Each structure stands twice: as C-alpha cells, then as structure tokens.
Amino acid sequence: MMPEAHLSGESCAVCEGCCTRLEGIGVRLNGNAVLHDVNFHTHCGELTVIIGPNGAGKTTLLRAILGEIPCSGRLHFTRADGTPAAGRPRVGYVPQRLDLDRTAPVRVLDLFAAALSRRPVWLGVSRHWREATCRALAMVEAESLCDAPLGALSAGQLQRVLVALALHPLPQLLMLDEPLAGMDRAGTELFYRLLSQLRLKHDLGILLVSHDLSAAAQVADRMILLNRTILADGAPEAVLASPPFRRLFGLDLVPPQTLAPVAAQRMARLHHSGLATIRHKGAP
Amino acid sequence: MNFWETACNLAPWSWAQYDFMRVALLGVLVMAPLFALLGCIVVNHRLAFFSEAVGHAALTGIAIGVVAGLANPLGAMLLFAALLALATTLLRRWSAASSDTIIGLLMASVVALGVVLLSRGGGFAKYTRYLVGDILTLTYADVGGLALLLLVVLAGWIRGYNRLFMVGVCRTLARSRGISPDATEAVFTMLVALAVTVSLQWVGLLVINAMLLLPAATARNLARSASAYVGVAIVVALISGVTGLLLSYYVNTAAGATMALVATGLYALSLVFRRAPAGG
Numbered sequence: 001m002m003p004e005a006h007l008s009g010e011s012c013a014v015c016e017g018c019c020t021r022l023e024g025i026g027v028r029l030n031g032n033a034v035l036h037d038v039n040f041h042t043h044c045g046e047l048t049v050i051i052g053p054n055g056a057g058k059t060t061l062l063r064a065i066l067g068e069i070p071c072s073g074r075l076h077f078t079r080a081d082g083t084p085a086a087g088r089p090r091v092g093y094v095p096q097r098l099d100l101d102r103t104a105p106v107r108v109l110d111l112f113a114a115a116l117s118r119r120p121v122w123l124g125v126s127r128h129w130r131e132a133t134c135r136a137l138a139m140v141e142a143e144s145l146c147d148a149p150l151g152a153l154s155a156g157q158l159q160r161v162l163v164a165l166a167l168h169p170l171p172q173l174l175m176l177d178e179p180l181a182g183m184d185r186a187g188t189e190l191f192y193r194l195l196s197q198l199r200l201k202h203d204l205g206i207l208l209v210s211h212d213l214s215a216a217a218q219v220a221d222r223m224i225l226l227n228r229t230i231l232a233d234g235a236p237e238a239v240l241a242s243p244p245f246r247r248l249f250g251l252d253l254v255p256p257q258t259l260a261p262v263a264a265q266r267m268a269r270l271h272h273s274g275l276a277t278i279r280h281k282g283a284p
Numbered sequence: 285m286n287f288w289e290t291a292c293n294l295a296p297w298s299w300a301q302y303d304f305m306r307v308a309l310l311g312v313l314v315m316a317p318l319f320a321l322l323g324c325i326v327v328n329h330r331l332a333f334f335s336e337a338v339g340h341a342a343l344t345g346i347a348i349g350v351v352a353g354l355a356n357p358l359g360a361m362l363l364f365a366a367l368l369a370l371a372t373t374l375l376r377r378w379s380a381a382s383s384d385t386i387i388g389l390l391m392a393s394v395v396a397l398g399v400v401l402l403s404r405g406g407g408f409a410k411y412t413r414y415l416v417g418d419i420l421t422l423t424y425a426d427v428g429g430l431a432l433l434l435l436v437v438l439a440g441w442i443r444g445y446n447r448l449f450m451v452g453v454c455r456t457l458a459r460s461r462g463i464s465p466d467a468t469e470a471v472f473t474m475l476v477a478l479a480v481t482v483s484l485q486w487v488g489l490l491v492i493n494a495m496l497l498l499p500a501a502t503a504r505n506l507a508r509s510a511s512a513y514v515g516v517a518i519v520v521a522l523i524s525g526v527t528g529l530l531l532s533y534y535v536n537t538a539a540g541a542t543m544a545l546v547a548t549g550l551y552a553l554s555l556v557f558r559r560a561p562a563g564g
Contacts, residue, residue, distance in 0.1 A: 104504065105510065120445035
C-alpha cells in the first residue's frame, strides 16, 4: 500500500493481517538467555502494555518481533480469520532512544522524506513530501518542527516526531518502546488520546512498553508482566494485583478499589473475547 | 577527449600544456565528487576508521599479488579489501569489543602482513607510490574507469541513499521499516572498499582518508539540511582537489597531499563560519 494514501488522510481498510502470535520465543545474547518461552497472541485493535523491571527483556522482545535479532520459537503473523498473513506486517516502531549525532545536518523533514519517499534526500525534498510531513506532524501537534534540525529537538519533541513517523505509513502493528520517557504532561495526554483514536479508527494492534504503570493501566486492554518470560498476562488490574507483580515491584501502585468499576467492565469485555483467563507462572 | 584537449590548448596557463596535468585535472574532477559522496555516509555512519583500514588492506592485497606473481595487483587488492570489509562487518556484529578496537586490530595486522611481504628482499621502495600516490600517472583510460565507478556510486546513491540514511539514524528503526541494515551497510562498505582500492595508486594510502572525510566534515559544519550536506561536500571536494592539484604544480609538491592540505584549510575555515550549534 502506498504511503501517500495514508498521508492524504484517507481512512485505511480494516487491518489485513495484524494478529501476532508468539510461540515459545527465546533469545540468547552473548550466551545468556535473555528471553525464554515467551507465548502470547495479540489481536488487531488490542492495546497490550508490556511491563517489567529493568533488564527484563522488553526491548529485546520488540527487536525479536521486528526480526532484528535471531530468536528460537515461532512467530506467526495472521489475518483476522486466522490464516497466515502474506509476509511481515507493516510495523510502526518508536525506539526507546535515538543515539543521535546532534551536529548532523538533518532536519525533521529530511527524516520523513528519507523514510517515506523514493527520491534520495540529497536531491532535495519535494513540496509534496513537505506537505505530507507537516500533516503527519500535525497529528502529534508538532507541525512547527518540520524544518527544525533533528539534533535541536528536546527529548519530548523528538518522541513526538518519532511517533508521527511510526504512524506513516499507517502500520498494522504499532510497537512503542517507552515512548513517554522525556515527554511532558501535555504530550503524554495527547499521546494516549491519539492511541485510543487510532485503535478505534484503524483497528491496529499496539504493543506498548511502559514504566508509567497507572496511566498505562487506564488505556490498556491487556497487560503483560515480563521478566525474561511472561509472569502474568491479562487485564491490567488483575496483573497489577498478581503475586508476581507484587513480588517484583514490592508495592501496590494502583489500589484495587479505584479500579474496581473499570475492572468489571473490562473483565466483561475480555470474557467476551475469550481472554479472561489470567495465567500466572512461577518465577524462573 | 577532443573537447577537453581543445579547451586545454586554449587555456593560457603553462600547466595546461602538459598531458599529465590535463589528465590529472580530469581525474580530480571525477574523483572529488566520488569521494565526497562516499564520505558523507562514511561520516554519518562513523566509519572513518573503517575506510582507513580498507586502504591498509589494499596494501596487503598488493603484497599478496606480488608474491603470487600477478602483473596487475588490482584484483588481489580488491579481493583483500572486500574480505576486510566483510570481516569488520561480521566482527562488529558478533563481537562484544567496540568496533574501533576491532578495526584498529585488523588494520594493524593487515598492514604488518603487507609490509612484511613487500619488504622481503629489501624491495619496499618501489611500492611507496601506494603510500603517497601519484595522480600524475593517471591515463585517460584510468579516468574512464574512475568515471564508471562514479556512475556506479551515483546510481547506488539514487537507489539506496535513503536506506543508508535511515540505517545511520537508527538500525532498529530502519529494520522496522523493512530495511535490512546489515545488507545495506555491506553493499555500502563494498563500494567504499572498491573506490579506495581503485584510487589508491593515484591518491595514496596516507592521504586517501583525508579526501574521503574532510569534504563531508566541512559540509557538516556549514549545511543545515541533508541535501545541502551532500552538495556542500561535493563543492568542497572539487575546490580542494583542483586548487591542490594546481598548487602542487606551482610549488612542486606531491599532488595528493597538497589537495589534502587545502581540504584541511577549508575545514578550518568552516569551523570559523560554523552554523550555530544545534540545541542545548
């Protein structure tokens, strides 16, 4: 599908193949088992938040799904009806941080043009892509940054730009690795609003790695507690109340009673979609 | 070449009457944009040390060619440089040591091997032209070969520059957009290896990296956008190449090193007129 269609604001058809199923995924880096026996299945339109302590393998899991690092086990991308999707899904990815050379002569516009257009950026950027970039940036209320040097952006501004880039062309699977680190309150609220809108409108599957547990719990359909393997998987309030979560984080971040009404509602929805079972596994 | 000959005959300067200067000037006009284009990505990807190592590997290639009794060592040079390019790519991926250590280590080993092989029997002196280079030995056929190489690089830069650019920004981000960072970088390093190896006998091992890096480094200080970056690098390379060549004619110095010095001067100037540093 051509990126132009998305940038011009036309709505996308319901996802063609964004269900992702992980079967016994394991990753070894330099001889150490970073991940083992990771199993889960996400569906289009579902927002899954992945939480876990530092070094739990959250970023590694995203990179394995991207195919950047070799992993054992099986990774399936399927259509909504369960048949295998043709090839890999279109992925939008927001990295945890960008190891940028701040002196590089690169504008935000150059980054978008390099990612989206066929014309090499050293031959200049056409008016068409300038307008497309401005529209893309407008989604994250950052259209004023179009001509800004990438190296001059604050951490929060850069995150907004990267989120806008990840959404073009509109992905089938959106993976965000702590996109809120360094973002201010207004940016965070805008971001969560944007995620809900996108999910409703375009039915895309979202994997969000986050440390912002209570905010993530408000928007997530599902939460996965990862520490080398999946320790808890289910509705956010259930995961936040689970023994492995308490053991790892040592505290109750979200008092269960404040979540009770939301929980009931969500449990009903999950029950409907067959995801109500909450699996607990022992720590490795 | 008739047009070029006629233009040179009409030129009022004394150097234009010498065939070797005419060919050398034409060669510089081809090599300057070639190195500027490659240099932009070398600097973006922080591969300065790597391009240096490729030149050293080419020297070892010459040695192996000589030991094997080859009349023209270019094939052996290319093969060895390509092997080194591959080795560094693989080591960067699989080893935990930082890439400058790996490249430094490889470079030191291959250059030692090359010098040992070439100095066997005390005949190293005749190979010093690969160290210093002599652009005045260019022939029109050589320039034709370089022009072909420039066309290959240009074609690659039109098809693949955006991909290289994305890999330079963030490998994982590039991967998420369907780009294979390893394959893209492998093709690019092969092109650098090819250009460095082919040009070595005219530019010389000791100054080739200056021709590769200085135009791009100067452009970084002056440019604000990705297109200005490449454009400025090409202009800087052309100015330093042509000025350096003519200067070397009048003051009777080695052409390659003079070009490198002019480029260094332009870099120093660009530091003075640098655009305001980004962010803070």
